[in-house]
Amino acid sequence: MDTTSAASALTAPEAITRRRATRKFDASRPLPDELLKRILSLATHAPSGFNLQPWRFLVVRSAASRRSLRACAYNQPKVEEAPVVVVVLGYHTPYQSHLDEIVAQSVALGAYSEEVGKAVRASAYQAQEYVTDRKHWATRSTMLAAATLMIAAESLGVSSAPMEGFEEQKVKAAFGVPDDHSVCCLIALGYSTETPKFPGRLGLSEVCYEDHFGRPWTLGEA
Numbered sequence: 001m002d003t004t005s006a007a008s009a010l011t012a013p014e015a016i017t018r019r020r021a022t023r024k025f026d027a028s029r030p031l032p033d034e035l036l037k038r039i040l041s042l043a044t045h046a047p048s049g050f051n052l053q054p055w056r057f058l059v060v061r062s063a064a065s066r067r068s069l070r071a072c073a074y075n076q077p078k079v080e081e082a083p084v085v086v087v088v089l090g091y092h093t094p095y096q097s098h099l100d101e102i103v104a105q106s107v108a109l110g111a112y113s114e115e116v117g118k119a120v121r122a123s124a125y126q127a128q129e130y131v132t133d134r135k136h137w138a139t140r141s142t143m144l145a146a147a148t149l150m151i152a153a154e155s156l157g158v159s160s161a162p163m164e165g166f167e168e169q170k171v172k173a174a175f176g177v178p179d180d181h182s183v184c185c186l187i188a189l190g191y192s193t194e195t196p197k198f199p200g201r202l203g204l205s206e207v208c209y210e211d212h213f214g215r216p217w218t219l220g221e222a
């Protein structure tokens with residue numbers, strides 16, 4: 001399939017249901033740059049608190065860097081086999097460095113007026129000053145970008161593998177990640193050598209409550 005054109009992309013339901021956590025990547029098959037950029041760009045469309053976009057993508061492509069990253073990730077082979085591994089970072093304080101730029105862009109695009117922009121800026125700054133756990137705050141939106149990235153990849157014919165099996169301090173030291181960023185997950189990207197089976201999911205009756213915590217779901221399964 002032509003994996004760069006929107007016409008051949010999978011629909012969202014198709015991409016969501018077909019995506020699997022890839023176990024083995026074809027180490028001989030590179031990921032085209034244009035496809036990688038498209039996937040990263042789609043990931044940036046994820047929502048975030050006050051549109052502060054705390055995600056940062058440290059894109060690891062060279063063989064030497066993937067080898068170093070594997071050593072920080074409990075020696076998981078896919079970290080070295082996949083042509084690209086994205087170290088998904090959560091930036092703790094974008095309200096201090098990027099709020100003006102973000103509001104100005106929204107005003108320029110007509111998303112809201114300059115007057116509303118001033119109010120948004122003031123309320124975002126004030127609300128952010130009250131946040132006590134900045135790592136938790138950044139992780140919330142960053143993981144939405146991580147999920148968006150994987151669905152985007154799948155829709156364009158690219159396999160992915162999310163990973164929490166890594167030592168954060170080792171990754172930070174090896175790749176120069178500063179203290180005001182945390183490592184939320186790794187996502188390997190490339191082409192799977194197999195078609196993993198769907199491992200199943202809990203039903204809606206297990207994961208949904210109705211109107212009150214613990215109250216059984218009555219709409220049944222989809």
Ligand SMILES: Cc1cc2nc3c(=O)[nH]c(=O)nc-3n(C[C@H](O)[C@H](O)[C@H](O)COP(=O)(O)O)c2cc1C
Pocket residue numbers: 019020021022076162163164165166185196198199
């Ligand atoms: C946050 C997160 C961390 C994960 N960490 C790892 C990991 O370190 N190594 C691994 O092989 N799989 C990892 N997985 C993959 C899961 O095992 C997999 O998503 C789950 O079994 C469901 O399979 P599916 O994604 O194919 O539906 C992780 C998944 C998530 C969402």
